[in-house]
Amino acid sequence: MINVKVARYLPEQSAAPFVQEFKVPYDASTSVLDALNYIKEELDPSLSFRWSCRMAICGSCGVMANGIPKLGCKVFLRDYEQGLLLEPLAHLPVERDLIVDMDAFLKHLEAVKPYLINNETTAVKSATTHQQTPAQLGKYKQFANCINCGLCYSACPQFGLNPEFLGPAAITLAHRYNLDSRDQGKAARMPLLNTAEGPWACTFVGFCSDVCPQQVDPAAAVNQSKVESAKDMLIQLFKGKL
């Protein structure tokens, strides 16, 4: 048995969040998500949390485990024998129990135009798209592995201090498309990346990369974006457009 404390929030019952403790049986293969499902099925059906794939790919089961953002299905009770406190993902508004409002995160993702932009006609497209050499793919592949779990936002104190900050995953996504040889949308993405709320709000804390379940290294992408934004400034300066 492990003591699992869960931060509860039931707005219709009380305005303040509270902590509830549960005793959960476990073996070597019990994940934190399994524990939550056990609590819901056996101990308290009112508990709310998100999950879907239970194999670390849908990105919906993010929680704070002892203060660190984790995918519930990817961490195991056996590693928390000293006790476990589960809280909703940090830096996002909490709707109920472990459910956070991901709206700000999704809006930021959307704002960077995360899709291929080019002015090829459909005919040209169908003949030429998807052709890419391994070297061209290698340039952005790592940054394309993001599953939009939002753990990096909960790990980022700069996003916590300033919710306007575009944040690790969104900037990584922008950088991923900027690096794609099939894309010509960089000019359309740079204006947002050149603002104070773009990569410039980042101080390379680097914790986002530590918690990322996909080894995307968002901190690297954000800081490479600083280089790109600086280059963009220089180019505009030489063109006399600044």
Place this chain on the structure above:
Amino acid sequence: MKPETELKRSAEPIWWALFSAGGVCFAVFIPAAIVFLAMLLPLGVVELTYTQAQSWYFSIWGLMFTGAVVVLPLFHAGHRFRHGLHDLKVQQHTLVKVLCYGFASALSLLCLGLWCIGYFN
């Protein structure tokens, strides 16, 4: 999110470039500078007479020294200090910016000015 037409380019690339260059200097030049000038010299292990120091510093090498060991590290420090204050929730952003970079600029100008006077005399 602001509408696209209201996006404003940040001046941060300038400060960040100075910060990065200063960061390289802080890492590569400062350790040796501290060991020789602030430890071995005062401890008497090495010597630097006034005339020698003068002929070294008030040469073109002195200008490079000032850039790499004084000016750039000053801007590095100013930038980190500024962001550090933001982290500690001291968020009078404009004031902090003026104070941090103002301090770095003032001290830099002082050192560069002294070098100029010495060099052109």
Place this chain on the structure above:
Amino acid sequence: MSYKPVLTRTWWLKHRAFKAYMLREATVLPLLFFLLTLCCGIYALWQGPSQWQAWQITMKHPAVLAINSLALVASLYHAWTFFQLFPRVMPIRLGSKTLPAQVLIAGQWAGLVAVFVLFTWLFRGSL
């Protein structure tokens, strides 16, 4: 109704990674002290031999020596973190391969050592 906890001023005390980060940012404090003593030295050099002598005596003060030693430790900690960040911010690609980070990190440490060699050579007369 949703709630959102606000980050307190002391957020960085809550996790090891954040403490290490704040320590990295704080390396500029002893650096600033060293830079100030150095600027005083330059000022003294401009003023004349007696002031230069006085500056050297001030630099001997145990407190000054102690803080400057701290600045040395800080500069090495900064170097250790900075050298690791560099290959991630500016990865160097040769064809389809990225130059291994270890190579870039080792190169930067070599640069640091080279500066020590340069200073030793400069002071060779009095060593």
